[in-house]
Amino acid sequence: MDVSSLSDEMGSTRVIRMNFDYTLFKEMAPFSPHVMTQVDKLHAKGITGKGVKVVDYTNPALGGCFGKGCPISFGYDLVGDRYDPSSLDPTRRPAPDKDPIDCHGHGTHVAGIIAARDNPWGFNGAAPGADLGMYRVFGCGPGVSDEVLISAVNMAFEDGADIITGSLGSHGGWTESALETILSRVVDRGVVCTFAAGNSGAFGFFSPGGPADGNGVTSVSSFEAVNASVMLYTSHYSTHGGEWREFGFVPATRANWNVTLPIYATSLNTSITNDACKPLPDSTPNLGNKIVLIRMGTCLPYLQARYAGQKGANHIMFYNDVPGASTVSVADRPLPHVRIVSAGMVEPETGEAWVKALKAGSVITVNVTYPDIRGGGAVSPFSSFGPTFGMDFKPQFGAPGGNILSTHSIAKGTIEVMSGTSQATPLMAAIIALIFEVRGKLDPRSLTNLLAAHAVPQLRNDGFRFFKGLAPAPHQGAGLVQAYNTAYATNMLEPSSLSFNDSDHLQPQLTFTLSNYGKLDVSYRISHVPASTVYVFPRRDDPVWHLPMSLRWDFVDAAATLGFSEEQVALAPGRRKTVSVSAKQPTNVDLERCALWSGYIIVNGRDGSSLSLPYQGLAGSPHNKTIVRSDKVILSDSDIFDQPRPPKSTFTLPAPGRFNVTDVLPLGFTNLGLGSRIIRVDIVPLTTCPPKGLAIDDPIGCSNMKTIGQPDMFLGEAQYYKS
Known part of the structure; x- marks a missing residue:
């Protein structure tokens, strides 16, 4: 494709198309996330910021070094590559060292948003003059426990950080967890703490992410960039064995592709809203030797993957139900007896053309261009909703986090377009660094008041169009922050x-x-x-x-x-x-x-x-409100976590210290209507003391019952994930 013609077609939209050796077309206009938040105005006055933290120093756009004189000058690796908080393997325990290099690229992307230097791709960090530190808390697998994060926060505090920022989170809603308590104390000591509000917008209100929901912690929502960047990997398709043609797709979190297989569509209706949202019909063939085409819809992708996987699917290509294509996760929940090895997403035009061809036998023609961003400037649909279960106001305000171009690990291509409150949060931290350079250091609460007062609330948008009326405050917070107005506010x-x-x-x-x-x-x-x-x-x-x-x-x-x-x-x-x-x-x-x-x-x-x-x-x-419905509580097991076991099922519990990962354990499963500070499940030995009734002071019906041993009240499991 001719570069000049593409630039004419796309205007100021940045398009990056990849065939593993990628071709890049860069916009010459100012970087839209900086324009949206007035960062460009502060850069024009020579304001570059000072004092933040983040990640992967091997990327040339991040200076290519770590230590004194480098953009990332201090920090520590608290866990090592093999760390996995959910594993019982002793080799998966934290193995700290002094080299905080990121192995996924998520941290590198975050760091670039703050501190990327001038580069061939036409973007830079919001605070390239900042003195960055990085405290690595993720291994090469997902998840990190409370105690590791608490150690990192304490270390950053002791090292004199002015701003502590974290692009991670968990399902929250309460403010009293160990990590949230520590962060609140750090805020009380004068250190600003910005954390991602979370990407659980699909779960509705009362779903703020932790630890951003902590008292005094700045919870950052995400807004869609006005001019979006998209990175599409180029692959090919043919019709009836004819000429090979190109199409673009975005790899999912599972992307072991390199296969040549026919396409099978789970529905020939391109307007369907619940494609593969329930078990596929008995007439469905074995899908193990096909690429399964599924339209995004009203249920989560992991459910669609589960039902396709139950028919043998290994490879899934989603096509979007809104403009564009983005990274999709099929691993939000365990998928017992399902083996999805690769997934991805194509734009709606691509998927609809394929379905039409499968239905009518017509020749497929693909045009890989990125449509207008109809939600540019609006709060991102994925951005988590507040308030907390105690009706505390969350999030505080937001910054662009949708379709953000930044640095990435060298091994994975140097640059990448990513979306999430993980991307909005470092931009917020960088903006705070710029404000500190102009106004001097402010205490966290005064800073939050100032940023909120000068943020700009945005209109409601459903991903397709804007509506009359502002988006709910518990979704966007105070609105889109304005760095320049805040820095010079009176x-x-x-x-x-x-x-x-x-x-x-x-x-x-x-x-x-x-x-x-x-x-x-x-x-x-x-x-x-x-x-x-x-x-x-x-x-x-x-x-x-x-x-x-x-x-x-x-x-x-x-x-x-x-x-x-x-x-x-x-x-x-x-x-x-x-x-x-x-x-x-x-x-x-x-x-x-x-x-x-x-x-x-x-x-x-x-x-x-x-x-x-x-x-x-x-x-x-x-x-x-009903928190736990009696018909929504089941006894399940650790193999198939959400399916009820039949009556009189027998479990063999291992002796203390003898647990094996292959053991099948009893599992209580329920859907809470709203959050609960404590959920308790008791295993009661009926042969020892059969309950004969319920008493007010004896809820399990056995007043003389004693616990066997002491239950673990704190487990160092994976509690937090990248946002």
Whole structure:
């Protein structure tokens, strides 16, 4: 393909196409994530930042070295390559050394977002002058335990870090874990801690990631880049044994390709929304010698992979149901008795053309161009939703994390396009470094207040189009941060958000404080703009009515009514004013479904300043929701984790210290409607003390029962993963 013609077709969109030796077409326009967040304006003034941390120093764009005088100048490897917190193999325990090189490329990508130097690919880091440190906590496998992360945080703190940033997380919602407690203490000592909000947007509200949900920890949401980068690996196809033609695909987390096989589509309907979301029909042939084509839809890819795998599938090619193609994971959950060795994704046009050809026998023609990004500038669909289960406001604010070009490990191609709150978080850390260079170091809470007040809330977008009305505050936080405005701001709001809680605990009145740090008198006007209100739970007739809605949202035309003690405020230089805010929750909503309402208090100054303060509340009572349904609790086993065992099943438990990975153990399995701080399962020896009934002070019906041994209350298992 001619490079000049591609540039004309694509405008400012960056396209990278790969055939393992990749060809690169770079945009000459400013790097859009920097334009979106005003980083380019600070760079124009020579501001480059100082004091962050991240990863893989062998990439030339990261200076190609580690140590004094290098972009990544300090750090430590806490685990070694073979570390696996879920393994019982003693050789998989942490093996620390002084060389913190990353073996996956995830950390390298994060580091490049902060500190990449000028390079042939037309992008650079947001804070290339920063003094970076890297503390490696992942081995070459997935997962890291609490104690390793706590050690890394303590080490970074002792080494004098100004900002600690982490592109990792776990399912959260509570604020009291060991790691979150440590991070909150570090924040109290004056060190800013930014962590990824998580990529669990598909799971709906009340799904913030930990440890970003910790008190004082800055939780970072992701927004889609206005100009997207896409990296497509070039492969070929033919029709009826004819001419070989090119197509582009994005490899999945499992990508052992290099096969030549026919395509089999699980559905010939290119509009289907639940393709392979349930067991495939009996008429399905053995799929072991085919590449299975599946349309993305309303269920998660690992479920589609499971059902295809049950028919023998080894290779799956998804085609997207929204514009573009991205990395897809088929390993979110264990897949017992299923062996998916490779997966990937093609753009919708490619998959639809293949399905049409399979259905009608027509010749397939493929055009590998990347369509317009219809969600550019919007909060990323994958970005996790708040609030916490305690109705704390999360995330705080966001930065571009969707379709981000950055450095990657040399072994895997030097550069890569990736998406996630993992990409938004280092950009946020870099922006903070730039602000510190301009304003001097701020305490974490003042910094959060300042960033939130000058962030810009964005409109709601479903991946295809924008809607009238702002995206819910518990999804985007305060909005898209603005580095330049924050660095030179003379006005501030505090706190960074307001939470009016739920109907049972509604706060009738809260306050915020407006401060004028400028040199002139300023008059301000106070108002508010509601964001989109959305139901947390589905209708009662839904089969999963007790679970928060996921993959689809039910918005309702309702909003809270806010009242202010003052709507006009005049402040002399150095003065501040506290304003009271009352909230009346929306009345025309179904309280049983818990309507999450939110919006932004707007403060416009006569000096041209414009500030906003996000707020939220919940119309309904999560306290009264069903957390565990009796028909959703099953006794399963460690081999097939979510299938019930038949009555009177027998398990042979190994003696202490004799466990083998092949042992099949009993496993309690349930779906929680909402989070629970503690989940306890007791194995009761009925022959010793058969329960005869339930008593208030004796829930398992055996008042004289004693535990056998002491249960482990803390296990060093994999708790956190790359976001």
